[in-house]
Amino acid sequence: MIAENDRVLLVDPRGKKYLMTVTNKIFHTNLGKLDISEIIGMSYGDKIKSHMGKNFSIIKPNIIDYIYMMRKMPQTINPDDACQVIANTGISSGDTVVEAGTGSGAMTLLLSYTVFPGKVYSYDINERFLKVAKENIDNYGKGNVEFKLKDIYEGIDEKDIDLVSLDLPEPHRVVGHAFEALRAGGFVFSFSPCIEQVIDFRREISKYDYSEVKTIETIIREYEVKERGTRPKTRMLGHTGFMTFARKI
Amino acid sequence: MIAENDRVLLVDPRGKKYLMTVTNKIFHTNLGKLDISEIIGMSYGDKIKSHMGKNFSIIKPNIIDYIYMMRKMPQTINPDDACQVIANTGISSGDTVVEAGTGSGAMTLLLSYTVFPGKVYSYDINERFLKVAKENIDNYGKGNVEFKLKDIYEGIDEKDIDLVSLDLPEPHRVVGHAFEALRAGGFVFSFSPCIEQVIDFRREISKYDYSEVKTIETIIREYEVKERGTRPKTRMLGHTGFMTFARKI
Amino acid sequence: MIAENDRVLLVDPRGKKYLMTVTNKIFHTNLGKLDISEIIGMSYGDKIKSHMGKNFSIIKPNIIDYIYMMRKMPQTINPDDACQVIANTGISSGDTVVEAGTGSGAMTLLLSYTVFPGKVYSYDINERFLKVAKENIDNYGKGNVEFKLKDIYEGIDEKDIDLVSLDLPEPHRVVGHAFEALRAGGFVFSFSPCIEQVIDFRREISKYDYSEVKTIETIIREYEVKERGTRPKTRMLGHTGFMTFARKI
Amino acid sequence: MIAENDRVLLVDPRGKKYLMTVTNKIFHTNLGKLDISEIIGMSYGDKIKSHMGKNFSIIKPNIIDYIYMMRKMPQTINPDDACQVIANTGISSGDTVVEAGTGSGAMTLLLSYTVFPGKVYSYDINERFLKVAKENIDNYGKGNVEFKLKDIYEGIDEKDIDLVSLDLPEPHRVVGHAFEALRAGGFVFSFSPCIEQVIDFRREISKYDYSEVKTIETIIREYEVKERGTRPKTRMLGHTGFMTFARKI
Structure with a gap:
């Protein structure tokens, strides 16, 4: 049974989605007004009718719904790329992660x-970005993220880290710091749209005792059936970025 | 500090990896014998020397190490594809999943x-596969997997499921059962190497009230730097399979 | 020296191109009017000034310029795909080709x-398409194309053909006719946007004594530098069509 | 009717191909000996029987057969890439081309x-490569290629060229020479396996009045049906090279 302050995803008859917190309010859509308080006591899978008689399905949102609904900064890494971090570094429940280039917090949320x-320790030097990310993570996260207004090019405070995840203009400047911060067997990961950053990053990587460098x-190819x-x-989306591990x- | 029965990954000077449980035994490699009991009391990141004087690094294994070391059946879905299930369905901590086509349990482990x-409820009709998967999951899983020697074409026992994940020759035969078993907002996912199965699956999907069909x-493109x-x-690996959500x- | 009735490509200062025949006329552009008769006696590489003082470069057009400037029907095969016919069948000077699905004649021009x-013998059942193609080929072709308002599903008149090139909704219906028409060592080629046509075509191909079936x-990937x-x-252009040889x- | 000294392609029952000139000789295969002189007076499409009773089909070879049968140097540009030069530059009958990096002459043959x-003027500084290419082109070409043992980094002798085609380690060193040699509307093309060469080439290109830079x-994706x-x-063949026009x- 859905309670006040629960989060729900409303889907209109055309498939348009609205993410919201259940409170005592009226919500306006172009298919009519909805009295959101009616949802209290209903179940996921039930429908709520607008004043124009249109049925909106009530479903339970998930993390990907949150990411797509989050307030976004430009150049956010998308979930299709972000999940490759799991596939390539094996991070899982209980691990500790340092992230830099918080952006709007999409990656932060997946890591969280x-x-x-x-x-998750998340570094950014842009106060405005950090504020947006904090809002997003306060809304949707798991309460395990610490934001730091700090330049990671100057060093990493944490030790014995399982993953250092970078989405920065000059990731090669963090390679040494990451080596210090990582536990044996931990990974550094960098996402870069351009190949020049990859080349600089890989050159720096080769100076340290890293292995499994990749x-x-x-490329996600979608089919019409x-x-x-x-x-x-x-x-087709031709390119998002290069990922180095x-x-x- | 590493204790008896902990699991470690040993990396030889050439990068070759050995996954093992720390016990009182001698382990033979082509770079010499290792006395594994010496590892007790050491830390991850330390090294152990073989009788030929070669240093093996001791690191903490992760889930991807487990998947690559698992005893494999042919045609196992790889982590690069498997992680797209997270990116496209948003499953996360606390969810309930039904899986069919257990295979060797690689997907099972990631879901677990x-x-x-x-x-995770994992269905297979092949007793031999189920035995291998059970062994793998007993070794590396989180104790939250129930295996079922059952034909999923005949129905799904569970209700209110967040994800039904299929790796089967005729996934279209499960579309209706999945619709019954899923909660509102839940996903069905199918992995198929060939396009004919996709066409059949999508035709069946279109008969039910599914949305966000994709x-x-x-395609993972690797770079030499x-x-x-x-x-x-x-x-390059040209093709693994088609994934429908x-x-x- | 450029003579009356020669064909030229004019390129304005922003890179916009105009293909035209040199005659005594005034040509209007949004960078000013051009007196085309001035071009007579000039050389390729010279420039002509508009009444607004803008310089237009005069260059010699080539077959690809023609194809991009041709009046187009929907779904025309593009040069990037069309050239694969040369790479895969080795057709060259002196060969004889039957084409069906003339469309707007882009493929026809390359074959010509x-x-x-x-x-080149070009079959189409659509009188309107054939008219457009004929106009295009009269303008830009080499005088070696014969158009036929005829349904190729009913048969091919020619014998000892080097290539039968198909861009049709049901190419599998031509496989047998093509086998009759081809010389030993000749190729049949089919272009289809959808995989269903490929499957039907390949099934039919397998009934005859064809080899080197492919x-x-x-996929053309373009780079930003x-x-x-x-x-x-x-x-990125995600898909044009499947090509079977x-x-x- | 096939005459002495004609070139034929023999295809054995398993699809293996042999390219040869018809003369009075015995040819040994692992499906038996063939008396090649028997072919004189036969027609393409006929079969010749080995002394082991196996039938070999006699077909007319084409330029792609020649390219695949040519004696090869490493890193030869393949026909799938080479044909893109036609699609992107529109070169055709009557044009004049300068090529550098002759290699084994595969590109030379297609250009010819x-x-x-x-x-076609073909420059190489490697006498051995030039010898192989000359042999290949003498065998299969159209008599319109002039080989030059000359370093194209030092300049291009010809003027009013339609295409300068480069397959060199430092193509950026030819950009200026090509600009001198090309007619208005002509193209320079460079093939490079690595991105660093592309970056250098594009930087140099940007210093001259080139347009339509691309x-x-x-990527050729092959299907199993x-x-x-x-x-x-x-x-899958993951990468051959980058092509800049x-x-x-």
Whole structure:
């Protein structure tokens, strides 16, 4: 049964989604007004009717819904790329992560869920970004993120870290600091849109005792499947960024 | 400090890795014998010397190490694809998952870690596969997996499920059962190497009230980064499988 | 020296291109009017000034300029795909080609240039398409194309053909006719946007004595190269069509 | 009717191909000996029987057969990439081309066929490569290639060229020479396996009055089509090279 202050996802008959907290309020959509307080006591899967008689489905939101609904900064790493960090570093429940380039906190949220109850330390030098991210994570996170208004190029405070995750203009400047901060077997990861940053990062990586060094790109190809018409979609996201992983041995 | 029965990953000077449980035994490698009992009381990051004087690094293994070391059946879904399930369905800690086509349990292990302390129900009709998977999960899992020697084409016992994950020859035969078993907002996911299965699955999906239906393929492009020589690798894994997602509204 | 009735490509200072025949006329652009008769007696590489004082470069057009300037029907095969026919069938000067699904004649033009002075027979059942293609080929072709308002599903008139090139909704219905029409060592080629057509075509191909059967897709990845910013372009053409080749032995 | 000294392609029952000139000789295969002189007077499409009773089909070879049978040097540009030069520069019959980095002559042969009766000037500084290429082109070409044992970094002798085609370690050193040699509307093209060469080349290109500058990569995806099993092939050629085109206006 849904209680006051629970978070719900409302889906209108056209598939448009609204993420909200259940309180005593009226919500306006272009398919009519909804009395949100009616949701209290209903169940996920039930429907609520607008004053124009349109049914909105009530479903339980998940972390990806949160990421897509979050207030966004430009150039946010998307979940399709972010999840490769799990596949390539094996971080999981209980791990400790240092992240730099907090941005709007999309990566932060995924890390927060993945390592919970482990901790995420998130560095950014941009106060405005950090404020937005903090708001996003306060709303949707697991209470295990500590934000730091600090320049990671100058050093990492934490030790014995399982993953250092970078989304920065000059990631090569963190390679040495990451080596100090990581536990044996921990990973440094960097996301960069351009190849020049990859080249600089890899050159710096080669100066330390990292192994399992790998640079990849995730290309997601989506298919259109219609009656007698199956084919890759005509328009495609051609590139998001290069992802480099290295493990401290 | 490492204790008896802890699991460690030993990395030899050439980068070759050995996953093992710390007990009182002698382990033979082609770089010499190791007395594994010496590891008791050491720390991750320390090194142990073979009788040929070679140093082996001792590191803490992670879930991906486990997956690559697991005893494998053919056609196992790899972590690069498996993690897209997280990115596209948002499953996380506390969720309940039904899986069919257990195979060797690689997907099972990732699901087990992701939803812990939530539960995974894993169906297979092949007793031999189920035995291997059980062994693998007993070794590396989180104790939250229930294996079922049962044909999922005949129905799903569980209700209010967050994700039904399929790796089967005829996934379209589970679309209706999944619709019954899923909670509102839950997902069905199917992995298929061939496009014919996708077409059948999507045709069946269209008969139910699923939304957010999407078929994708993950293409991982790896780069070679050498001094004055950066380029995509010449040899590439061209295809693993198609992944289809649909959400019950 | 450029003479009356020669064809020229004019390029304005912003890179916009105009293809035209040199005659006694005034041409209006949004960078001013051009007196085209002034071009007579000039050389390729010279510039002509508009009445607004803007310089337009005069260059010699090529076949690809023609294709991009041609009046187009929907779903025209593009040069990036069309050239794969040369790479996979080796057609060259002197060969004879049958084409069906003339469309707007883009493929026809490339075939015409490639086999000249060999001949191209182009079948279409759509009178309107054939008219447009004929106009295009009259303008830009090599005089070696014969258009036929005829349904190729009913048969191919020609014999001893080097290539049968198909861009049709049901290419599998031509597989047998093509086998009759081809010389030993000749190829049948089919372009299809959807995989269902490929599957039908390949099933039919397997009933005849074809070899070197191959289905490919050409993916063109374009790169952005800026100072300190090299990367694949964000937006990409995800799919054009599948191309199947088979050789009669 | 096939005459002495004609070139034929013999295809054995397993699909293995042999390219040869028809003369009075015995040819040994692992399916038995063939008396090649028997072919004189036969037609393409006929079969010749080995002394072990196996039938070999006689077909007319094409330029792609020649390229695959040519004696090869490492790192030869393949026809799938080479044909993109036609699609992107529109070279055709009658054009004049300068090529550097002759290698084994695969690109040379395609250029020779495409521009015939136009001419190809092919520069290389490696006498051994030039000898192999000359042999290959003497065997299979159209008599319109002039080889030059000359360092193109020092300059291009020809003027009013339609295309300068480069397959060199330092293509940026030819950008200025190409600009001098090209006619208005002509193209310079460079093929490079690594991105660093592309970056240098593009930087140099930007110093001259080139337009339509484009860097692409051709990715060929091959499909397996079996009864109820259609899918991209598991193994794939991940990368050949980057291709950059620029047009002199």
